[in-house]
Amino acid sequence: MxxxxxxxxxxxxxxxxxxxxxxxxxxxxxxxxxxxxxxxxxxxxxxxxxxxxxxxxxxxxxxxxxxxxxxxxxxxxxxxxxxxxxxxxxxxxxxxxxxxxxxxxxxxxxxxxxxxxxxxxxxxxxxxxxxxxxxxxxxxxxxxxxxxxxxxxxxxxxxxxxxxxxxxxxxxxxxxxxxxxxxxxxxxxxxxxxxxxxxxxxxxxxxxxxxxxxxxxxxxxxIPALPRSERPVRPGCKIQAEPAAAEPRLVTESLDVTQGKLALGFRTGGISVWSEEHPALLVFNAVYGGTATSKLFLNVREKLSLCYFASSMLEKYKGLLLVSSGIEFQNYEKAKGEILAQLDACREGKIEDWELQAAKRAIVSSLRAGMDSQSRMEDYWSGQAAAGLEEDQEALIARVEQVTAAQVAEAARRTKLDTVYFLKGLEG
Structure with a gap:
């Protein structure tokens, strides 16, 4: 190692x-x-x-x-x-x-x-x-x-x-x-x-x-001594735990496109890379939309065919979860409703054991593959440096493997919708 x-x-x-x-x-x-x-x-x-x-x-x-x-x-x-x-x-x-x-x-x-x-x-x-x-x-x-x-x-x-x-x-x-x-x-x-x-x-x-x-x-x-009068301070990151408004904000934009793009932004309740709950958030994201075995991929895209693509990603330093999807313009309400329904399923603990295990395997596999790639290792450690953290991939893997379905559901419950962005056609 x-x-x-x-x-x-x-x-x-x-x-x-x-x-x-x-x-x-x-x-x-x-x-x-x-x-x-x-x-x-x-x-x-x-x-x-x-x-x-x-x-x-x-x-x-x-x-x-x-x-x-x-x-x-x-x-x-x-x-x-x-x-x-x-x-x-x-x-x-x-x-x-x-x-x-x-x-x-x-x-x-x-x-x-x-x-x-x-x-x-x-x-x-x-x-x-x-x-x-x-x-x-x-x-x-x-x-x-x-x-x-x-x-x-x-x-x-x-x-x-x-x-x-x-x-x-x-x-x-x-x-x-x-x-x-x-x-x-x-x-x-x-x-x-x-x-x-x-x-x-x-x-x-x-x-x-x-x-x-x-x-x-x-x-x-x-690299000799740099021209400094005092020790530099590492930049911080302000994390807003909850949405600013009681109701999610809708932003609509029209461009010359043939496929709609529906993106949803969630606040993670303050969970970030610095939190003890960070591994649970990682697994929740993988269960919800971060992998090919996720609820968004298997249900919204494959089963219901409401999206050309549907996935979620984390901005782990800022405490955001972002959902990206490509849809027919007329499927806006149906797609948004089903994306939120799959989040509700996670919140309610409707997570099969195979879903949990598949999510963990995907995260562990990605972290281990990253250790076999110099560019990905450099990016990982650059991110840790920016965050002031020293946890290596193996330590993070050990924490991910201990995550329970109950912890995933709790991370999902803390996640709240903040903003919806919809890119539609000029005549959509």
Missing amino acids: TQAIHRELRPGVRLTAVHTDKFKTSMLSLSLLAPLEADTAASNALLPYVLRRGTEAHPDMAALSAALDELYGGSIEPFVRKKGETQAVGFVASFLDDAYALDGSRILEPAAELLGELLLRPAIQDGVFRRDYVEGERANLIDRIRAQMNEKRAYSIHRLTQEMCAGEAFGVDKLGDEASAAAVSAESLWAAYQHLLATAPLEIYYCGSAPVERVETALRAA
């Missing part, structure tokens, strides 16, 4: 290292953790893409590609993530594990050095980021924001959470909004960059065969 080791390298700079020899590649990631805010989301989202364009020593993409080629064809990709009300921005690097280098050369140290270079020694012009890099990546960011409308299933969930959490930080999109993105300049982005370096906790993740002491030494050399 692989274990994660946590070390503080400097004030506000923490390493999570997973020592394993099961992969031929190693992975390193850097995440700056910032509060998700409407005023800063677009600038923060733009930052890793501009940083990835070039450094002092490797001033353009061609030079960076050449440096990566020297690392046996390694890769470094920018990312923007939303973990509850935390916006995580940074890079993830993948490179050949030292154990597989043909000539016994070390790859970890130059890979860490290049990551540190990307983060701390960017290519600049007149004391700020190069304007052509900012303008090019700003246009790309605006394109990504606009493109979110293209996949209507994801768009419906995006709009549901936007409306449901209006006024809450969680309602802010991880990419920010188009107007804010368009207003970013080389000067304002440089100021945002300096602010992040001074205030944001830096989480570093490593997975590979190198001992943690060597990883720590390499990273201390690659």
Whole structure:
């Protein structure tokens, strides 16, 4: 079994290292953790893409590609993530594990050095980021924001959470909004960059065969002390346990679509990743709509044919359960009624033993499969870092396996409908 080791390298700079020899590649990631805010989301989202364009020593993409080629064809990709009300921005690097280098050369140290270079020694012009890099990546960011409308299933969930959490930080999109993105300049982005370096906790993740002491030494050399006056504070997440209104809110939108999208947003009664009841919530979600053996899939989709698809998902950091479905426009009332009827069945404890066991197996299988995937392990530990948690997958599996049907029913009873979003056609 692989274990994660946590070390503080400097004030506000923490390493999570997973020592394993099961992969031929190693992975390193850097995440700056910032509060998700409407005023800063677009600038923060733009930052890793501009940083990835070039450094002092490797001033353009061609030079960076050449440096990566020297690392046996390694890769470094920018990312923007939303973990509850935390916006995580940074890079993830993948490179050949030292154990597989043909000539016994070390790859970890130059890979860490290049990551540190990307983060701390960017290519600049007149004391700020190069304007052509900012303008090019700003246009790309605006394109990504606009493109979110293209996949209507994801768009419906995006709009549901936007409306449901209006006024809450969680309602802010991880990419920010188009107007804010368009207003970013080389000067304002440089100021945002300096602010992040001074205030944001830096989480570093490593997975590979190198001992943690060597990883720590390499990273201390690659990332010197950051320009900070005090220890950074990890962003929090405000959890609203109950719906704001006595009656669920209905939001309807019309677009040129041939299939309706019905999305329902529930508050989980305050249960989140920090709660003792978190495993019960996981199993409830799997029983209700999170798997191919769930009540929504088998009843609403398969048995009654009311939906083209019907599933549920958790926003575990925020305490939300979201249902997504695709329907014929005229089936709105029937589909919504049946989706809620299946929730009532869970609340009433109408859960067969096979449903409970199938739900647990699905969760356990997913967690174990995640331990066989470097990208999924990195995402898991990045999420734990953002939440300030250190529970590993095996510990969570043990808790999931102890969940009872009564605990699932209790998690269902605490779940209450907050907002309904319906995307229909222009003439629907």
